[in-house]
Amino acid sequence: MSGKPATDILNRRRFLGAAGLAGTGAALGVASAFAGAGGKPDPLITEVQDWNRYLGDGVQSRPYGTPSKFEKDVVRRDVPWLTASPESSVNFTPLHRLDGIITPSGLCFERHHGGIAEIDPADHRLMINGLVDKPLVFTMEDIRRMPRVNKVYFLECAANSGMEWRGAQLNGCQFTHGMIHNVMYTGVPLKVLLDEAGLKPNAKWLMLEGADAAGMNRSLPIEKALNDVLIAFAMNGEALRPEQGYPLRAVIPGWEGNLWVKWLRRIEAGDQPWQTREETSKYTDLLADGRSRKHTFVMDAKSVVTNPSPQAPLKYKGRNVLTGVAWSGRGTVKRVDVTLDGGRNWQSARIDGPVLDKSLVRFYVDLDWNGQEMMIQSRAMDSTGYVQPTKEELRKVRGVNSIYHNNGIQTWLVRADGETENVEIG
Amino acid sequence: MSRLAKLLFAVVLGGSLATTLLLEASAQQVAARSSGKLGLGRPALPEEIKAWDTDVRPDGKGLPVGKGTAKEGDVLFQERCASCHGEFGQGVGRYPAIAGGIGTLKADRPDKTVGSFWPDASTVFDYIKRSMPFGNAQSLTDDEAYSLTAYILNMNDVIKDENFELNEKNFASVKMPNAAAFYGDDRETAEKHFWKKDPCMKDCRTAPKVIGRAVSVDVTPDSKAGPKVD
Incomplete structure (x- = not known):
């Protein structure tokens, strides 16, 4: 992620190179910090940093606060070919x-x-x-x-x-x-x-x-x-x-x-x-x-795993947080199930934070990943008993030309190298 | 449940949900508490209503007095509309085609135009009057809106005679070819099977195979193409 400090990226490259040489076969980290992992002290800890020595901006230098400059890639984006x-x-x-x-x-x-x-x-x-x-x-x-x-x-x-x-x-x-x-x-x-x-x-x-x-x-x-x-x-x-x-x-x-x-x-x-x-x-x-x-006003129950996803691949084996959001226009979200094997087996995710009527809920699966390929999906259920359908089930009743109200289950393929892509499975 | 029982129930339930239920007034409750007039706002004057209330319904309600023919509309359309919608309403670039496409709604790539898809002629007049031309909305006179509507309906063979005068009296008699193909939301019956008691959790399907990949389609914008925030 380009939001990380440049030193992290450099260290990551160095680490990946070393891992390649050692022939582990996986370009993924296991430890949580790269610098210091090889036994060498981390200069970010042993050397005094600028922000630790020199004064920062005073109050009122940012009368309307905006996100850190390190978050500048967290923005809305468009798809230019979509509209005129x-x-x-x-x-x-x-x-x-x-x-x-x-x-x-x-x-x-x-x-x-x-x-x-x-x-x-x-x-x-x-x-x-x-x-x-x-x-x-x-x-x-x-x-x-x-x-x-x-x-x-x-x-x-x-x-x-x-x-x-x-x-x-x-x-x-x-x-x-x-x-x-x-x-x-x-x-x-x-x-x-x-x-x-x-x-x-x-x-x-x-x-x-x-x-x-x-x-x-x-x-x-x-x-x-x-x-x-x-x-x-x-x-x-x-x-x-x-x-x-x-x-x-x-x-x-x-x-x-x-x-x-x-x-x-x-x-x-x-x-x-x-x-x-x-x-x-x-x-x-x-x-x-x-x-x-016409007059299809209500939004059917739906969910999506936001991490990992193609813009947020997995970077480490071992501990990871799988998370996503779910919602229903008919009431509250009662349950979210997650599968890692493309819908063969499911587990109920942990919903955390407020569960409000017609609001997003946040869900998590705290995950140990051994580097195996995964097909991740999430499935929302709402307070009326509606269960988010698969894309196949939805196409069976709606065809492919309805444009609107596509609440089918999304599949992310996580490859062995952690890269994640949007796929359709059959 | 009595009020006391409800309170007890909420206390027993505990947790944030119960608190939420007790603290959050519903929109209806707030409205009920303020019943009776607040004495806010002032009467809307007839001139003000006339200036803003330009909407038109399928039964003709809201149509202004006016008239226009397709022949007159053709001239205006080439001048004011064709740069986006094309000389014959075929659309330019990604701007919408507004003519043609009849009989394509079941095709692999349906062509949804005024003639092939729109159920009501009044929508054409209402939309032209409020939002067209794109970037210079509400600049057309009522007669111009009638002429342009007549021309668009003429391109779609709904009005056959280019000299036919469309006006507020005959407008509601114009019928659109695809009108009967629309029906109200029936998802709760047609898709009743999406309400399931116990969705499968174990051994639910055979081993899945990847049958399509977004990266093969290759239409995702590069993240570098995002807006600059500096």
């Missing part, structure tokens, strides 16, 4: 470099349809109109005076893993599974806003509309709107990031990311869905018989 223009495109969360369950705000994947709208909150308005007693306009200051709640939810793009329907395509969990993030939102229950305007009895659907250059609009059934939808102005304790809809976005727990309209400027109540571009020509699932499912 960067303004209507997507990038991916670096899942293989994260731990716990919360995604740092600056690493949450982005999906825009007309670029990032830059809106001064003083200029932002939210309108509620349509089938209401009293059409209203709110300012951000109005919204900040309403009762608010804090909730952790995952947001997964329906097209996450969409490139993988026909087989292994992209070599890295960032690209295969990185259209997801998990954030604590602060916001007002949508019901509070709707009560203020007064829904008419025949209001069955809402249309949410963004203030961006795409004027993104989606229809939302009223039952969901009144249940757990939030209108959020903060994420992870601070204002939303511009890429995530600053100053105001919709939070639609457990449902596909496209519904979570960013830069939210208007909510219209109506008696039927609008059949917008994003809910007909896109975000509908074309099946093998040529017919298409």
Whole structure:
């Protein structure tokens, strides 16, 4: 990993060379520290380092803190060939470099349809109109005076893993599974806003509309709107990031990311869905018989091993931490099973950290690896009893052209040298 | 369960989950507590609603008064749209094709266009009016949106006559060829077998073989191609 200090990489090369000469046949370390392993003292310990002698930056040299310069490769990345223009495109969360369950705000994947709208909150308005007693306009200051709640939810793009329907395509969990993030939102229950305007009895659907250059609009059934939808102005304790809809976005727990309209400027109540571009020509699932499912809002249970994975190969024999994330749009994750032999035998992973409704959970298998080839998979089970299917099972019922909602089990092949790749098994 | 019993149950359960249940108010509870008007916000004025409420539904609700023909739309399309969508709607580069593809939905590589896939004509008008042309949204007049919609439907053989005047009165009568092929989410019945009581843990399958590799496809961006952060 290029985030490591250069000395480590040099030492590693030296060690690998020595291992090769000794004819061990494996280019992998066993010990946890390379320097010092050969009996020579580690200069990082025996010599005084610059950071140990000279003063560092003072307070306020970094008024808004950013990650260490040694973490600069931990960034969102895109796949340039995927879309026509960067303004209507997507990038991916670096899942293989994260731990716990919360995604740092600056690493949450982005999906825009007309670029990032830059809106001064003083200029932002939210309108509620349509089938209401009293059409209203709110300012951000109005919204900040309403009762608010804090909730952790995952947001997964329906097209996450969409490139993988026909087989292994992209070599890295960032690209295969990185259209997801998990954030604590602060916001007002949508019901509070709707009560203020007064829904008419025949209001069955809402249309949410963004203030961006795409004027993104989606229809939302009223039952969901009144249940757990939030209108959020903060994420992870601070204002939303511009890429995530600053100053105001919709939070639609457990449902596909496209519904979570960013830069939210208007909510219209109506008696039927609008059949917008994003809910007909896109975000509908074309099946093998040529017919298409629509309004497939809920995200099925899914999981992925983030380490090891192609961007995070195994570097040592012996002790290792296998880890990953799991989630379900129908409730909580009840169990995650992991296989090392391509699905022949499974063991239940250890889930650690909060297990919350419609949130990522973090799982671990503390692993002793003897250098044997592994085919690693994970399988999530949720509180409704849904079990994440294999890709084969999924293709049997959906074909390969549905683009969206690919929650099939991912396989990573870990080779004897620790290098890991995205494979399809049969 | 009574309130007391619930509390006792939570205490017995112990641990973070129970605490979470007790401390976290649901969105509904917060909404209920604030029932009655907060007195926030102000009435939306008719001019304001008119300015923002441009959405159009399949039944024609929301259509503005206006008109346009495919013939008029052709001129406009070549000027304002063809650089991305192609002269005949075939698409340029990775910008979407919006015409053709009829009968390809069961093919190995389906061609999903307005004519071959879109279920509702109103979507074309709504989308053009709110987001097109890409990078200069909401710059088209209502008549221009009618003309462009007529031209796109004409390229897809939905409107046969290039002189047919599309307007707010006849719009809802336009029917799209693939409309009947859409149906609501039925995963919970069609995929009922994904709900399993005891998924297999031991000797679940024969020895797996690698049948495909992402590295052979070779479309993963090099990590060096990532954004610069310096």
